[in-house]
């Protein structure tokens with residue numbers, strides 16, 4: 004299949020509006036057909052999805068399309084951010100990809116793991132929710148160690164569990180607070196950012212290939228949020244596939260994303276290299292003023308004048324039709 008050449012084509016990335024493919028069919032098929040030659044001990048896996056729709060049934064029996072025609076992929080060693088206004092479908096996409104949709108939601112479309120239809124089995128994927136479910140009266144090391152005892156089989160030697168716990172503490176940069184209480188409403192403990200990293204530590208104990216995170220930076224100050232996303236970037240560079248929904252990242256945080264999936268109203272506005280999104284919006288007639296945070300700019304464009312954004316982007320995407 005050939006790409007249709009057109010003047011003014013935004014280079015190197017794809018977008019989709021109203022169900023058009025954001026990627027060339029060939030590129031998508033390449034991602035889709037990446038056959039797994041991975042051994043169990045290798046932490047890398049490709050996820051590809053095409054024409055994903057999610058329909059929910061409401062209490063009154065009506066149905067509603069929450070996601071429409073989403074196509075994309077996530078590769079090992081990369082950090083993908085799902086962004087969009089509140090209610091745009093970020094969590095639903097994350098839930099759909101990780102196989103944890105609510106019982107009233109039905110997903111259609113293709114989601115392939117290493118080119119095959121496969122369920123994400125225990126240990127393959129981890130999901131970190133927005134809420135930290137930690138026990139305040141334990142120290143960070145105790146919390147991770149107890150979690151290791153619950154997650155790993157009894158036949159695994161304690162020394163091995165301890166080694167995994169210690170390496171996880173180092174990987175998450177929690178050495179300095181490892182023996183501090185996590186804390187609760189009456190016990191001063193570790194910071195919010197450290198809590199978030201401790202929550203991620205519990206999930207990476209099993210060395211998952213995929214890490215899904217719902218708003219890992221919500222409620223954190225900008226410095227803590229930056230450290231959390233920096234940690235996620237490091238985890239991805241170890242060969243993991245990291246996908247996180249993030250509401251309004253600072254420019255510094257935005258620069259850490261490899262790929263951006265920008266949603267509005269359950270549809271894709273942009274899918275491609277995060278570093279090229281600014282240029283894409285500029286070419287579509289929405290240059291980002293230098294003083295403005297780039298993610299704020301995208302959300303403002305979508306919120307304030309989405310019809311115009313859509314109309315402009317629809318013009319630009321002709322080049323991606325095959």
Ligand SMILES: Nc1ncnc2c1ncn2[C@@H]1O[C@H](COP(=O)(O)OP(=O)(O)OP(=O)(O)O)[C@@H](O)[C@H]1O
Nearest residue numbers: 059069088089090091092093094095096105107108
């Ligand atoms: N199981 C469900 N049943 C009914 N409605 C749902 C369900 N799941 C999602 N929705 C609706 O779909 C829309 C998208 O929800 P979702 O939580 O995915 O958005 P979001 O972009 O993550 O929002 P936020 O940033 O506010 O968390 C919302 O309007 C939500 O109410």
